[in-house]
Amino acid sequence: MGERRPVFVLLGLYFSSCFHYSAASLYDSNDDLVILDHSNFSSAIYGTQNAWVVEFYNTWCGHCIQFAPKWKLFGTDLKDWEHTIKVGVLDCAENENIPLCREHEIMGYPTIRLFAARTSKGDVGTDLQRSYTVEDMSNSVIDLLAEKQRASNGSSSWVNLQPYRGSSSDVWTEVREYGAVEHAVIIVDVAQSYAARSTILDLGRYSNIVVRYQEAQEKHVREYGAASLPAIIFIDKIGKEEVVSGSSKTRKELRETIVAKLGLNQGMLPYKTVFSGRSDGTVNKEEIEGAGDGQPEEINSDKLNYEDDLPDAAFAGVERKDQVYMVDVENAVSYALGHEVAQHKVIRGDSVKALHDFLDVLVRYLPARPAVHHFLTKLYQYTLSHSDRIEGEQFAEVIKSLQGPDSVLPNHQPWIGCLGSEPKYRGYPCGLWTTFHILTVNSVLQDGNSELYRPKKTLQAIHGYVKHFFSCKYCSEHFQAMYAKDAESSVIVADDGILWLWRGHNKVNKRLKGDESEDPKHPKQQFPSKSACPSCWNGETLKEKEVLTYLKNIYAKGALSFKGTQTIVVPPKNKQAKVREQLEKHKQREREVEALVVNKKRHNVSEDQPLRPLSTWGFNNTDISLCVFLYGISTIIIMSVYCMVVIRRKMRRRRFLETYKLPVRTEKKNNQRSSHESLASDDNHRKVEE
Ligand SMILES: Cc1cc2nc3c(=O)[nH]c(=O)nc-3n(C[C@H](O)[C@H](O)[C@H](O)COP(=O)(O)OP(=O)(O)OC[C@H]3O[C@@H](n4cnc5c(N)ncnc54)[C@H](O)[C@@H]3O)c2cc1C
Ligand SMILES: *[C@@H]1O[C@H](CO)[C@@H](O)[C@H](O)[C@H]1NC(C)=O
Secondary structure, X not given: OOOOHHHHHHHHHHHHOOOOOOOOOOOOOOOOOEEEOOOOHHHHHOOOOOEEEEEEEOOOOHHHHHHHHHHHHHHHXXXXXXXXXXXXXXXXXXXXXXXXXXXXXXXXXXXXXXXXXXXXXXXOOEEOOOOOOHHHHHHHHHHHHHHHHHOOOOOOOOOOOOEOOOOHHHHHHHHOOOOOOOEEEEEEEOOOOHHHHHHHHHHOOOOOEEEEEEEOOHHHHHHHOHHHOOEEEEEOOOOXXXXXXXXXXXXXXXXXXXXXXXXXXXXXXXXXXXXXXXXXXXXXXXXXXXXXXXOOOOOOHHHOOOOOOHHHHOOOOOOOOOOOEHHHHHXXXXXXXXXXXXXXXXXXXXXXXXXXXXXXXHHHHXXXXXXXXXHHHHHHHHHHHOOOEEEHHHHHHHHHHOOEOOEOOOOOOOOOOOOOOOOOOOOHHHHHHHHHHHHHHHHHHHHOOOOOOOOXXXXXXXXXXXXXXXXXXXXXXXHHHHHHHHHHHHOOOHHHHHHHHHHHHHHHHHHHOOOOOOOOOOOOOOOOOOOOOHXXXXXXXXXXXXXXXXXXXXXXHHHOXXXXXXOOOOOOOOHHHHHHHXXXXXXXXXXXXXXXXXXXHHOOOHHHOOOOOHXXXXXXXXXXXXXXXHHHHHHHHHHHHHHHHHHHHHHHHHHHHHHHHOOHXXXXXXXHOOOOOOHHHHHHHHHHHO
């Protein structure tokens, strides 16, 4: 058992490098859209006869939650267009989908991309504006499809969205080749008519009719009257025309009129009515090969027999209202680094600087467990040595390679404080806020009294992360606007940083009250609540001084609960080895701190030299370890002296007794012997003599 454990541990650590962020999808199989993932995205999108419009979303993003109902309606609205275009969704919060989202440079959520028919791997699609109405979005899709078709980026099986320029009697000469066609219809309407073109798409799945649209000219207006557009011209096979005008205006009315007039029914549909998402065209397998991410299968680390990392289980406090849980913070940090940062194609310029600064603040002020702290330190050093450019893919690799028994970026564990009543609620953004509050509070508690402390530093680092990496685009923009308004100007003394973030967060809470992303079980309210901190309130206003005390209380290192965190295994060793390791770790940390200082100097940020923790009365770590070491040595010396004295006394007493009992011959000999000889040799000697 004991022998095998380290192997499991190493395996676990290796696999845990792909942090599983399990989140429930915002969509399911009842919706009129295709759920795509890393295993089938490429085969669905590339090389197929239909175009695609795909929403890249993120389960936890508030705007995605708000947008989901609309996207479902959009899917339903476009259901009949599947021969031409299909509607899909891809969840970028799923770990396995990161490489896909990185390839497509999805930097904010939700992002909507249109992929032309017969496109091949490498095409990242065309951005489609997210609009307020489903109709606006389908109109944009029509414009893009028409454009693709004009550029012959469409498919031959598509319905024709280009305006018909011929005369109505010629329409049959154009469609002769479509053998099965029995009816021809021309919709005459204003130029770029969406009603006409969406009707064409709606009816495109009936293989026995051809529908075109014609831009209304003067003669049409003269003939049918200006108010009667759109006009529908039915042309039978022998060229007889019948015009229906004035009664049908909208897409729905146009479709219904045509369906009724021609007696179209479901039986005439050649296309599958259920969405399958499977490609029906020819797909070049070579092209789509390697579309998966090549990551190893994940194994469930919970099943591994982990041993507690003792110092980390220290918290045994009573849980209170607003209890803050480390597991939420570890989840958020893992997701931030392993997902949001790693999802970038390239990180350069200001983004790399923002990444350094954020890691710097995490290393300094996050009261992380030793192994997690060690990991963050190593990752920080890595970014320092790659300060001009880091590829996201490479960053993901580095995160994997830095994992070891004593260097861990934990993988996702169930949320506790940030657990939502449904998986789409709370989670990551909640964990990120929590992390930010912990950073502002602990930077003040740790270094706030120092003259070297820069009160804006922690907030600046947080702002940098939100600006460059927080993938909820709208959240990030709001936060930046709020920051630009008064963050830097209102932070003068150390405590101001804590208060600014609290105030900002409360503004967001106020704005989001009643929003679709609000968890009904955790309504947005001004923080702290009256019930959690009665003394923080004075009638309807919050008292900053009391709030500050409250925030320091709940976010301080000592107040955090480590419940539910991933157990981190230090391979079992005997005590001696453990002590030796502790000493070695200490020295190692010293070296790291020195390296950091040297590196920082090189990077001209010397004002950021590590500050001494307040609690150590001006001794640095070396002083303290030296003291501990000397203390240990002295204890050992005193103990040994004590033992020697005791042993000797015993010996003397025994000798005295022996002398008293033994015959004279032996007694004489014994007395001649040096008192330095051991008891054992004494006995042996005696035996030999006897
Ligand atoms: C930087 C940032 C900006 C965001 N902007 C937007 C946005 O513009 N639109 C949008 O839809 N969503 C936004 N979000 C997400 C949103 O704020 C919430 O995080 C999300 O809705 C989950 O809410 P929640 O109920 O879990 O609590 P959260 O608001 O995430 O709060 C997490 C925890 O922090 C504590 N807390 C709450 N308020 C305060 C406070 N004032 N001071 C200290 N502690 C507090 C509570 O214990 C709470 O449980 C943003 C998130 C972040 C991190
Ligand atoms: C793609 O895979 C996911 C997960 O296995 C599945 O839910 C979805 O239905 C698949 N989509 C298609 C189009 O096959």
